[in-house]
Amino acid sequence: MHEKYNEDLYSLLEIAKEQNNRINLSLILITIKNQDIDNLNEIFEYFKENNIEIINEDVEPENLTSISENVSPFDPSKIDIKMDKLTLQSIIARIDNDELEFEAAFQRKSGLWGVVQKSQLIESILLKIPLPAFYFDATDDDKWLIIDGLQRISTIKEFVVDNNLKLKGLEFMTDLEGLTYSQLPRSLQRRINETNINAYLINPTTPKNVKYNIFKRINTGGLILEAQEIRNALFQGQATDFLTGMSKTREFLLATDGSIKSDRMLDCEFCLRYVAFTKLLEKYNGNMDTFLSEGMEYLQNADEKTLSSIITNFKKNMNTSYTIFRRDCFRKAFDDGRRRPINKAIFEAISVVIFNSTEEEINNYIKNNEIIKKRFIKLCSDYDFQNNLKASDKISVSSRIKKISGIFNKNMEV
Numbered sequence: 211m212h213e214k215y216n217e218d219l220y221s222l223l224e225i226a227k228e229q230n231n232r233i234n235l236s237l238i239l240i241t242i243k244n245q246d247i248d249n250l251n252e253i254f255e256y257f258k259e260n261n262i263e264i265i266n267e268d269v270e271p272e273n274l275t276s277i278s279e280n281v282s283p284f285d286p287s288k289i290d291i292k293m294d295k296l297t298l299q300s301i302i303a304r305i306d307n308d309e310l311e312f313e314a315a316f317q318r319k320s321g322l323w324g325v326v327q328k329s330q331l332i333e334s335i336l337l338k339i340p341l342p343a344f345y346f347d348a349t350d351d352d353k354w355l356i357i358d359g360l361q362r363i364s365t366i367k368e369f370v371v372d373n374n375l376k377l378k379g380l381e382f383m384t385d386l387e388g389l390t391y392s393q394l395p396r397s398l399q400r401r402i403n404e405t406n407i408n409a410y411l412i413n414p415t416t417p418k419n420v421k422y423n424i425f426k427r428i429n430t431g432g433l434i435l436e437a438q439e440i441r442n443a444l445f446q447g448q449a450t451d452f453l454t455g456m457s458k459t460r461e462f463l464l465a466t467d468g469s470i471k472s473d474r475m476l477d478c479e480f481c482l483r484y485v486a487f488t489k490l491l492e493k494y495n496g497n498m499d500t501f502l503s504e505g506m507e508y509l510q511n512a513d514e515k516t517l518s519s520i521i522t523n524f525k526k527n528m529n530t531s532y533t534i535f536r537r538d539c540f541r542k543a544f545d546d547g548r549r550r551p552i553n554k555a556i557f558e559a560i561s562v563v564i565f566n567s568t569e570e571e572i573n574n575y576i577k578n579n580e581i582i583k584k585r586f587i588k589l590c591s592d593y594d595f596q597n598n599l600k601a602s603d604k605i606s607v608s609s610r611i612k613k614i615s616g617i618f619n620k621n622m623e624v
Contacts, residue, residue, distance in 0.1 A: 219256055225550075226262045233262055268469035269476060270542075270551040289420055290413040293343075298335070298366060299403040301344075304354065305367050311355045311446075312364070326379030328365040333380050335405050336398055347421065347443070348411040355443060357412070357425060370402065418444050422503060437499060438479040441506050449509035452517055456481035459521070461528035465539050466552060480557060484524060485509060487558045488565040496604045527564045530572055534579040535560075535586070542590045543583070555599040558607075559614035567618070575618055585617035 226233035238253065257264055304310045323331075335341070344359035356363055369375040370391050377386050391399065412421060425440040442450045456462060457470075457477035470477045479502070486505030487494075494501050509517070532539050540557040542550040564572065575582060589595050598610035 219253065223257075223260060223262065226257070231262050233257065233264055238264065268467070268551050269471075270553045272554060289424070290416045291424075292411050292413065294409045294411060296407050296409045297403065298405045298407060301363060301366065301407070302370055302403065305363070305371050309353055310363065311353050312360075312367075323361050323365060325375070328368065328375055329377040329379055330381065331362060331365050332369055332375075332377060332402070333383055333386075335402055336383060336386075338401070338405075341405070341407055343408040343410055345410045346412065349414045354411075355446075357443070418503065418507075422499070436474045436476070436479075437502070438475040438482065441482070441503055442475060442478065444503070445506040445510050447510065448512070449506045450478070452509050453478040453481045456484075456521060456524055459525055459528070461525040461532070465528040465532040467537070467539075470552065480554070481524070482506065482509075483554065483558050484527070484561050485520060487562050488523070489520075491562065494604060494607060496602060496607075498602050523565060527561055530564050530576065531560055533576050534582055538583070543587045544590055545587060553599060555610055556614070559611045562611050563615045563618055571618075582617050589613060589617055
């Protein structure tokens with residue numbers, strides 16, 4: 211490694227160790243932006259040798275080390291799941307009658323398979339190879355939600371219902387290459403329709419918190435579901451639509467520099483955190499998953515006046531935060547001038563403080579933003595504050611909000 215990189219790479223290595231051995235690609239590129247980056251692969255190799263994972267997003271990974279002593283596990287006796295023997299024809303009929311939910315929390319992961327992978331699934335069915343089990347949330351019998359099996363069902367829809375998939379890359383039934391469903395012999399069409407599958411149905415009597423835990427334990431399309439994707443699946447409708455709208459506001463995009471990704475609903479999670487922390491903070495008991503799910507339920511049941519108030523205050527909050535902190539909004543800041551990734555805990559704390567401030571106080575913050583930024587830089591070097599940011603227990607959350615509040619106090623002396 212060239213000597214000119216040594217000091218910077220060592221600093222980045224230390225940052226990565228504080229973040230569960232993960233470092234954002236953007237942080238690496240920002241650090242070496244004024245240097246020769248022809249040796250970028252060599253730099254990547256350096257992190258690999260040090261067991262550091264490079265992630266391509268501008269949000270600092272969470273390192274939640276504490277849970278509340280008040281949190282109790284869910285009651286397994288409340289799990290109500292039944293296994294049914296179905297045929298693919300029954301699934302096809304539900305697709306035909308719009309009785310399967312494709313456009314829910316998992317929609318961004320439909321279509322991950324290529325033509326060859328889809329074709330080989332159809333070939334497996336034709337070869338009578340048993341398919342893995344399917345999981346559905348059957349809370350609404352007229353509209354099952356696909357929990358596990360989206361890629362397979364999407365492929366069946368594309369091939370059988372839409373008749374758009376032309377088979378390609380088959381390993382055994384090569385004489386079917388290039389054919390669509392309608393071009394198959396009737397005997398093979400019948401074989402597909404009569405294929406037996408195992409389907410696990412989560413029944414309506416299963417509470418939402420239990421469903422959440424079930425969802426967390428199931429993979430969809432080979433990808434581990436993110437927590438917000440699960441919440442969106444459980445609270446479809448007003449809550450999910452509202453969060454999507456929040457995430458697309460100009461004020462939020464400006465404050466976060468448009469750097470929070472939407473493909474795994476991380477942007478919606480940030481907006482949910484704002485709602486939960488500004489509206490339900492007194493209910494927080496140390497379990498972030500439960501707390502954020504309560505935020506979803508709050509939004510799902512909120513009236514139009516409440517939602518209007520939330521979005522108005524949210525825009526004002528984001529605008530105030532950006533006006534004060536500019537390029538370092540919701541990010542740790544130090545004297546070295548480097549721009550860090552967005553930190554969820556800092557986002558929450560600043561949002562709470564500004565939400566609870568008067569108009570006069572907000573004007574004072576903006577007027578004295580340079581003093582506040584200097585205080586914040588000093589706070590980010592505080593050992594206790596750093597530990598508070600990493601923990602999710604009630605005391606740590608309360609402590610970091612209190613420390614953030616301290617940089618905004620009326621006595622505007624550094």
